Amino acid sequence: MAAAFSYPRSRFEPAVPVDLHSKAERQRLSQSALKGFFKLMNEWKVRDEDARELLGGVSSSAFYEWKKNTDRVLEVDRITRISYLIGIYKALHLLYGDKLADEWINLPNKNVIFGGRTPLDYMMAGGLLAMQTVRTLLDARRGGL
Numbered sequence: 480m481a482a483a484f485s486y487p488r489s490r491f492e493p494a495v496p497v498d499l500h501s502k503a504e505r506q507r508l509s510q511s512a513l514k515g516f517f518k519l520m521n522e523w524k525v526r527d528e529d530a531r532e533l534l535g536g537v538s539s540s541a542f543y544e545w546k547k548n549t550d551r552v553l554e555v556d557r558i559t560r561i562s563y564l565i566g567i568y569k570a571l572h573l574l575y576g577d578k579l580a581d582e583w584i585n586l587p588n589k590n591v592i593f594g595g596r597t598p599l600d601y602m603m604a605g606g607l608l609a610m611q612t613v614r615t616l617l618d619a620r621r622g623g624l
């Protein structure tokens with residue numbers, strides 16, 4: 480008879496992931512996500528054309544309407560993109576001083592991931608997966624890797 484193994488009890492309770500497929504959850508998060516996104520684009524000095532691309536290729540008319548009025552429900556993809564960007568912002572501010580943290584996204588980077596391009600160019604070209612890669616890279620740096 481095989482012995483039953485179990486993990487020791489701990490006080491750690493994993494967070495329950497937000498169900499972004501729930502319209503109610505997206506409605507709850509969308510306005511603050513958009514407000515944070517536009518503030519972040521301003522901090523990083525990202526041009527509107529580039530910001531539209533980071534959102535997944537939003538038309539200029541929709542983009543400026545969203546900028547004027549953030550009261551809308553975003554799709555899963557757009558909330559996910561904004562979440563990655565805000566996580567990148569947070570990681571940069573934990574790793575570097577405010578000035579470098581806000582400039583980093585626009586600086587050419589010799590890391591093999593970027594190949595001399597700026598992280599912004601890399602993310603615009605690679606979309607959601609590139610944002611995930613940048614976020615993972617910065618989280619690894621925060622962890623000492």
